[in-house]
Amino acid sequence: xxxxxxxxxxxxxxxxxxxxxxxxxxxxxxxxxxxxxxxxxxxxxxxxxxxxxxxxxxxxxxxxxxxxxxxxxxxxxxxxxxxxxxxxxxxxxxxxxxxxxxxxxxxxxxxxxxxxxxxxxxxxxxxxxxxxxxxxxxxxxxxxxxxxxxxxxxxxxxxxxxxxxxxxxxxxxxxxxxxxxxxxxxxxxxxxxxxxxxxxxxxxxxxxxxxxxxxxxxxxxxxxxxxxxxxxxxxxxxxxxxxxxxxxxxxxxxxxxxxxxxxxxxxxxxxxxxxxxxxxxxxxxxxxxxxxxxxxxxxxxxxxxxxxxxxxxxxxxxxxxxxxxxxxxxxxxxxxxxxxxxxxxxxxxxxxxxxxxxxxxxxxxxxxxxxxxxxxxxxxxxxxxxxxxxxxxxxx
Amino acid sequence: xxxxxxxxxxxxxxxxxxxxxxxxxxxxxxxxxxxxxxxxxxxxxxxxxxxxxxxxxxxxxxxxxxxxxxxxxxxxxxxxxxxxxxxxxxxxxxxxxxxxxxxxxxxxxxxxxxxxxxxxxxxxxxxxxxxxxxxxxxxxxxxxxxxxxxxxxxxxxxxxxxxxxxxxxxxxxxxxxxxxxxxxxxxxxxxxxxxxxxxxxxxxxxxxxxxxxxxxxxxxxxxxxxxxxxxxxxxxxxxxxxxxxxxxxxxxxxxxxxxxxxxxxxxxxxxxxxxxxxxxxxxxxxxxxxxxxxxxxxxxxxxxxxxxxxxxxxxxxxxxxxxxxxxxxxxxxxxxxxxxxxxxxxxxxxxxxxxxxxxxxxxxxxxxxxxxxxxxxxxxxxxxxxxxxxxxxxxx
Numbered sequence: 001x002x003x004x005x006x007x008x009x010x011x012x013x014x015x016x017x018x019x020x021x022x023x024x025x026x027x028x029x030x031x032x033x034x035x036x037x038x039x040x041x042x043x044x045x046x047x048x049x050x051x052x053x054x055x056x057x058x059x060x061x062x063x064x065x066x067x068x069x070x071x072x073x074x075x076x077x078x079x080x081x082x083x084x085x086x087x088x089x090x091x092x093x094x095x096x097x098x099x100x101x102x103x104x105x106x107x108x109x110x111x112x113x114x115x116x117x118x119x120x121x122x123x124x125x126x127x128x129x130x131x132x133x134x135x136x137x138x139x140x141x142x143x144x145x146x147x148x149x150x151x152x153x154x155x156x157x158x159x160x161x162x163x164x165x166x167x168x169x170x171x172x173x174x175x176x177x178x179x180x181x182x183x184x185x186x187x188x189x190x191x192x193x194x195x196x197x198x199x200x201x202x203x204x205x206x207x208x209x210x211x212x213x214x215x216x217x218x219x220x221x222x223x224x225x226x227x228x229x230x231x232x233x234x235x236x237x238x239x240x241x242x243x244x245x246x247x248x249x250x251x252x253x254x255x256x257x258x259x260x261x262x263x264x265x266x267x268x269x270x271x272x273x274x275x276x277x278x279x280x281x282x283x284x285x286x287x288x289x290x291x292x293x294x295x296x297x298x299x300x301x302x303x304x305x306x307x308x309x310x311x312x313x314x315x316x317x318x319x320x321x322x323x324x325x326x327x328x329x330x331x332x333x334x335x336x337x338x339x340x341x342x343x344x345x346x347x348x349x350x351x352x353x354x355x356x357x358x359x360x361x362x363x364x365x366x367x368x369x370x371x372x373x374x375x376x377x378x379x380x381x382x383x384x385x386x387x388x389x390x391x392x393x394x395x396x
Numbered sequence: 397x398x399x400x401x402x403x404x405x406x407x408x409x410x411x412x413x414x415x416x417x418x419x420x421x422x423x424x425x426x427x428x429x430x431x432x433x434x435x436x437x438x439x440x441x442x443x444x445x446x447x448x449x450x451x452x453x454x455x456x457x458x459x460x461x462x463x464x465x466x467x468x469x470x471x472x473x474x475x476x477x478x479x480x481x482x483x484x485x486x487x488x489x490x491x492x493x494x495x496x497x498x499x500x501x502x503x504x505x506x507x508x509x510x511x512x513x514x515x516x517x518x519x520x521x522x523x524x525x526x527x528x529x530x531x532x533x534x535x536x537x538x539x540x541x542x543x544x545x546x547x548x549x550x551x552x553x554x555x556x557x558x559x560x561x562x563x564x565x566x567x568x569x570x571x572x573x574x575x576x577x578x579x580x581x582x583x584x585x586x587x588x589x590x591x592x593x594x595x596x597x598x599x600x601x602x603x604x605x606x607x608x609x610x611x612x613x614x615x616x617x618x619x620x621x622x623x624x625x626x627x628x629x630x631x632x633x634x635x636x637x638x639x640x641x642x643x644x645x646x647x648x649x650x651x652x653x654x655x656x657x658x659x660x661x662x663x664x665x666x667x668x669x670x671x672x673x674x675x676x677x678x679x680x681x682x683x684x685x686x687x688x689x690x691x692x693x694x695x696x697x698x699x700x701x702x703x704x705x706x707x708x709x710x711x712x713x714x715x716x717x718x719x720x721x722x723x724x725x726x727x728x729x730x731x732x733x734x735x736x737x738x739x740x741x742x743x744x745x746x747x748x749x750x751x752x753x754x755x756x757x758x759x760x761x762x763x764x765x766x767x768x769x770x771x772x773x774x775x776x777x778x779x780x781x782x783x784x785x786x787x788x789x790x791x792x
Contacts, residue, residue: 037605037608049589051762052595053589053590055592060647060649060650095579095580095651096647096649096692096693097578097580097593097692098580098593110649110650137760138760138761139762153791154601154602154603154605154606154609155761155764155765155791156764156765157601158599158601158761159598159761159762159764159765161584161597161598161601162595162596162598164587183491184493184494188557188562191560194449196450196495197450197493197495199493199558200558202555203554205430205554205557206550206553206554207550208430209433210550212433213433213550253456253492254456254491255456255491296493302551322721323721323723323790327719364533364534365534365551365555366447366534368551368552368555369542369552369555394719395549396549
């Protein structure tokens with residue numbers, strides 16, 4: 001028999017209890033630039049040299065000494081010799097990105113010039129440095145370019161590559177052991193329909209795929225029956241992971257042993273949260289490893305995963321908190337909530353209309369396949385009416 | 397000498413011209429469930445069987461014949477024999493998810509019962525089907541569960557797995573040939589600082605990484621010098637790809653041959669768009685393959701990539717249009733725009749304040765590393781003032 005849920009902890013309080021007990025990983029690894037998208041920088045990127053490292057023409061045209069063409073205009077053009085190395089009053093053809101010769105201090109745009117034999121007619125005057133990208137204009141040697149903790153995007157990688165780096169130091173991905181539990185759960189490798197009373201394992205698969213999507217590395221563990229000793233063994237053999245997620249066995253029935261086992265090995269911080277669906281979620285710590293115990297009912301498990309496992313994974317892995325995609329919408333019907341519970345109501349978003357999904361319960365996972373968003377109703381709000389404007393969090 | 401930009405096409409018009417000329421891929425592949433996140437379903441998923449495939453107890457308790465306990469209450473409990481196969485007036489212990497015996501038509505919650513020897517005291521009456529998940533309650537045999545074209549999420553995969561499927565048919569990922577061009581561009585493998593006038597290749601890397609992030613498969617091609625014949629050869633040898641992106645050589649200078657070469661092999665639909673930065677972007681079609689020619693200036697290229705290459709890639713690959721993450725913010729300073737240009741202004745978002753990024757031009761890629769968002773200013777708006785509320789599109 002599991003522990004009894006005496007009182008419910010508010011979602012926000014439960015999350016803080018869990019996050020406050022988590023230490024972030026410090027282990028890092030060097031990886032090639034091409035593999036570093038969505039990884040987290042572990043050490044800052046500083047410019048080891050100036051970019052550009054030469055005076056770069058910013059336009060197609062002629063590099064000149066600005067002093068040579070003072071007063072030049074359409075009606076009073078100046079003729080310059082065309083040469084790369086003559087001593088004075090000459091100009092040099094340059095293209096965008098070309099090196100500007102030391103003898104020049106500005107570039108005249110091609111539109112303001114006409115080559116005539118060995119000479120070039122210049123029809124405008126320019127200030128010194130006009131159309132020249134100075135040394136270090138993009139990045140100056142020693143400048144901090146990206147801070148540690150930054151989540152790497154393709155555009156960052158281009159900047160890092162322009163500094164001549166081919167590898168970056170990132171935090172190691174957190175390894176998350178995913179342990180499905182339940183006497184009724186059978187492996188997905190079964191090719192026939194399981195006998196009555198048995199269901200295919202799907203929660204662990206879903207959790208593992210979300211873990212990978214959110215930046216972790218999933219370790220898919222075998223299904224554990226509802227036996228305290230076996231649950232204990234499964235947890236013990238995964239204490240080398242950075243986080244453990246158990247699916248099922250978190251309620252208060254005869255077969256619900258998970259929270260009690262976690263408590264015997266470490267500490268249960270929370271058992272029972274004001275979350276609907278998701279009330280039997282339990283959160284604990286064993287040997288400094290966060291342990292999230294998700295309800296076995298798939299939708300309740302999914303909501304618990306979003307509410308607790310995702311922020312926990314991010315804290316473990318030093319992964320910045322990425323905003324959910326939120327769409328403003330108007331309810332096409334009423335949605336209810338339970339007082340004291342933060343309610344995740346599934347909706348179908350069509351354009352900017354959110355249709356409540358009528359569903360018989362948190363066991364009906366297909367309701368999530370049909371839904372594309374949650375409307376999250378705070379504890380102190382009693383549902384939303386038809387016509388009300390709401391924020392829909394996309395289920396991604 | 398490249399083609400001349402005579403007039404600018406509006407961004408929206410240019411996008412429509414490009415998208416209208418694109419045929420989506422029809423090739424599909426069967427892949428294991430575990431690999432299908434962010435892939436696009438090519439054929440609908442229909443339930444091949446009922447889920448659940450047996451009458452499932454929705455609560456821990458006792459399965460009963462509801463007729464046997466009519467009138468049962470706390471003050472007037474009914475005693476039932478505890479047996480699995482007796483003929484009448486018995487009940488069976490069930491757990492959430494258990495098979496409900498054929499002899500029963502409802503489940504009484506454990507809280508409303510007390511086992512006394514071989515008998516069970518039942519203290520409530522129940523309706524038929526109470527706390528029973530009927531056969532097909534979650535999914536009915538033959539029911540359409542997910543439509544073709546759906547972008548697969550972990551929760552969808554769990555639903556598909558619960559139907560006993562281990563593979564899904566998805567659209568093949570579009571192969572995108574990424575061709576960097578430019579006499580000044582040298583390979584990143586160079587370990588020393590390149591000589592003055594030469595720059596490391598970074599645009600192709602950035603493009604390839606975005607292609608992969610957005611659901612395509614990048615083919616990284618060698619750098620091509622600014623010679624029409626070599627550009628033509630590079631394009632010809634990639635006409636087996638599903639899309640081609642060229643970086644650089646799109647302007648109107650002596651070395652800008654890309655749009656003319658594309659036009660000689662197929663059709664240039666657009667050269668020059670009202671996009672800032674990104675004006676020299678060119679869009680074309682060769683042998684039914686969309687060809688996006690991005691400016692070589694990295695920020696202009698990035699903006700062209702977001703504005704054109706991303707929607708084109710999605711259309712080619714049947715990938716649903718995913719909303720950008722948009723954050724409401726207030727400008728901490730003024731940002732300018734050019735009339736007639738859709739302007740992508742880089743901002744640094746701190747909380748809900750957007751700081752305009754002062755920058756010397758579209759050649760300065762580090763400005764994007766510093767920025768985390770774009771404020772997109774429409775053609776008919778003349779910039780935004782300090783204090784103005786704006787939508788910031790996160791650069792992800």
